[in-house]
Amino acid sequence: MKLKFLALPLFLGMALAVGACAPAGTDAPADTTAPTEDPAVAPAEDPAVAPTEEPAEAPGTEAPPQ
Known part of the structure; x- marks a missing residue:
């Protein structure tokens, strides 16, 4: 029971x-x-992250050939 x-x-x-x-x-x-x-909704880019592409060198700054 x-x-x-x-x-x-x-x-x-x-x-x-x-x-x-x-x-x-x-x-x-x-x-x-x-x-x-909406850019207010999109995440902001982190300034601490380095850009992925290399910056272009200024003319005349190339190393001379050896």
Whole structure:
């Protein structure tokens, strides 16, 4: 008899836990693939990052041939 009183709350608790987790994936995800046109929304460039292209040398600064 004592087993029935313990089994019912356990069964109901498991049913509530499964029911609370099941519909979590049904929400539509936000569209994060759309490009941002607004400069206020776009991330600012980091000034600490060096440019990837090499600067052009000024004319006449090349090393003389050896």
